[in-house]
Amino acid sequence: MAKQKSEWFDWIKALLIAFALAFIIRMFFFAPIVVEGPSMLPTLEDGDQMIVNKFIYQITEPKRFDIVVFHASAQQDYIKRIIGLPGEHVEYENNSLYIDGAPVEDPFTRTDQNALYEQGTNDFLLEDLPGGYERIPEGQILVLGDNRMNSTDSRMLGVVPMDEIVGKTNLIYWPFDRIQLIGE
Template sequence: MTKKKNQWIEWLKAILIAFGLVFFIRMFLFSPIVVDGPSMLPTLHDRDQMIVNKFIYKIKEPERFDIVVFHAPNQKDFIKRVIGLPGEHVKVKDEVLYINGKPVEEPFLEDLKRAKKEYQSITNDFTLEELPGGYEEIPEDHILVLGDNRGNSTDSRMIGVIPLDEVVGKASVIYWPPERMQIVRE
C-alpha cells in the first residue's frame, strides 16, 4: 500500500510541477493569441493563431515594423504593426509614409498596392498632429501603430499613440493553421 501511495505522490508532484511551468511560461514568457478580423491582411489572416513573445521588450525596445500585441483602451487586445517610435514625427501623404520628413518604404504593403484599383487608397493622408492627442512628435515611452489593411483597421489614427507599458509583446510566429505556419517578417 505504501509503494502505491508513494507512486501517487510522485505523479501528483510531477503534475503540479508541469502546471507550474506552464503557468510561468504563459504568464511571463510566451502566450498564444488569435488574430480577430481583417485589420492585418494580407500579412495576418483572420483566425491565424500566433505566439506572443512577452519578454522581448523587457530587454529591448520595439523596432519599426514589429508586429505587436497591446491592450487597447477599454477593449480587448489588438495586434498591429509599429510604424512610429518615440521622438519621431509621422505623416502619410499620397500613399507614402514619412518619418521625420523622410520617405520610408513599407514592403509589407506591396501586395495591397498592386491589387488596389486606381481610385482606391491604401492609407488616407494624415499627420501625427491630426491624431488623438495632437502631438508634434511621438512622446517618450509611446509608439504609433497601424494595421496593414489600413482601410479596415482601428489603430493609432483612431485611438492615438500607445504607451509602451500597454504592449504585451511581439507576435512573430504563426503556428495555426498548419498551411500558414511561418515566422512573420516585415
C-alpha cells in the first residue's frame, strides 16, 4: 500500500513539474500565435501558426526586417516587419526606402503588374506619421506590413515602443505544407 502511494506521489510530482516548466517556457521564452488577416502577404498567410521568441530582444538588438509581434492594443497583437530603428529617419519615395537619406533595398516592396494585389508603399516621411517625429525615438521602432496597401501599421499607429514588443517570430509550424523558417 505504501509503495502504491509513493508511485502516485511520484506521478503527481512529475506532472506538476512538467506543468510548471511548460508555464515558465510559455510565459518567458516561447509562445504560439496565429496570423490574422492579409497584412503580411505574401510572406505570411491568414491562419499561419507561428512561434514567437519572447526573449531574443533581451540578449540582442532588433534588426531591420525582423518580423515582430507587438501589443497594438490591450486586446490585440499585430505581426509586422521592422523597417526603422531608434535614431533613424525613415522615408518612402517612389516605392524606395530611404534611411537617413540613403537608399536601402527593401525586398518586401514589389509592384508586379501580374500580382493579385499591389505591394507598393505610398510615399511618406516619418514626420507625417502620428507623433510627428524627425527621428525614431530611443526605445521605439517603425513597423510596416509586407502587404503595404492593406496593413494597419506605423503609418496609422505611429512608432512602437520596444516594451510593447512581445518578441520576434520566424517559424511557421502550421499548416503542415507551410512549415518553414522566414528570413533566416
